[in-house]
Amino acid sequence: MRAVITVIGKDMVGILARVSTRCAEHRINVLEVTQSILQDMFAMIMMVDISGSDIPFTQFAEELSREGQEMGLSIHAMHEDIFNSMHKI
């Protein structure tokens, strides 16, 4: 199963490092990363494979969300199907 992690907020040092470290800790493989900075706002999108994850996906999503709050960022981890169903016919 694949999931999409989005990080939105003010740019700062170490965002990518912290999120990818969290993925590695739970044996979640990062497949693709895109990021852009628009007027100081940082937007990163990560496609990850969660089939080897050592914790349930909902728990992982909550961990990331908490981590985001600590850094003042909005981090969401969502099943990729939601995006596929909304944007692909």
Place this chain on the structure above:
Amino acid sequence: MLNAHDILETITMIQEENLDVRTITMGISLLDCCDSDIDRACARIYDKITRLAQNLVATGEQIEKEYGIPIINKRISVTPIAMILAACADKDAVKMARTLEKAAQTCGVNFIGGFSALVQKGFSAGDRELIASIPEALAVTDHVCSSVNIGSTKAGINMDAVAMMGPVVREAAERTADRDCIGCAKLVVFCNAPEDNPFMAGAFHGAGEPDCVINVGVSGPGVVRAALAKAGDCDLTAVSDLIKRTAFKITRMGQLVAQEASKRLHVPFGIVDLSLAPTPAVGDSVAHILEEMGLECCGAHGTTAALALLNDAVKKGGVMASSHVGGLSGAFIPVTEDAGMIDAARCGCLRIEKLEAMTAVCSVGLDMINIPGDTPSEVISAIIADQAAIGMINSKTTAVRVIPAIGKQVGDELSFGGLLGGGPVMPLNTWSPAKFIARGGRIPAPIQSLKN
């Protein structure tokens, strides 16, 4: 690969524009719970509902977390209780309402619908008893919703039932006068009621439905309004196209949730209801969509045309996004549940006559409207008759959910809290229809040709 723009669009819709799945509603047939002994029937009803719906709330919450989509309500609809009551020797309908309440609390759902009777052509065993018990049933329960279908395009309008419902609505308000007349917010009077509607208060599980089914209602007025705001000045063809595209995306999300819930609960998928359902939250209003189209205030001349465009475009966009569409599908205009409508009613721009015209082109009807507490019951019956006539002639669902604000007058306010919101008491035409309503009988089914 998904592109970044699409992903961020979805996130924005959910985070900032109040996109959500409004309800997952499990429809449960109670036909096999009939028994001549009412206590045995109630025990069967409780057992069946709690067995089939025991995982409904947990599964809904699981899907919510995994997909990152808020699912606001988890609900249950059941076979119209009058049908079950028909078999009982003791027709104590309130006992059944209490059973539904207990089952709803056990399952953790926020509403259970189906304390209902279908009397469009006449009354069968149990119907009169159920209708008479509605005020008490709604006063002694918190989660039970009631509906009565008093007309249809094929049967005409049962004016005896219409005459009964005016006093029932009044009494439901009087019995809950200490709680802002909340009883009436849980009671809908329908013409052409759909059998697979997942939305409250009018949800029930029709006799033609399977034993158990999952229906999903989507929402998203905020998303449509935001899309129109971004589009700027464009003509109405472009507005319609934009609404269609947005409705498509919203509905696809609903379809995904419906399929997932159906799979996890091992219950067949029924329908997605393509509705724009507002909430009192700012940014989640159908009235604001109409205002974004260019009206100074909802209720101005042009409102009916704008709403017709919106309603049609929502259906066109949604139909392709789901394999099965049903329920009430269309834009809702519940006054107290819509921040823009509340403002329009307060400032006097939106009046009940305009709302009545709007019901001819959109989903449902006169919904969540506070009326003066001294409104005579025959006026309420006449409001119901007018709405039913619009539905019957136009082959569409119409409904009345008005709340007589006991002890209050025009300009006072009622507050229900939560999704039911609150709002001002609106003025009514007070000329008497008493003699017309007292005649009773049936308005015959309309001719389906010579459409003029």
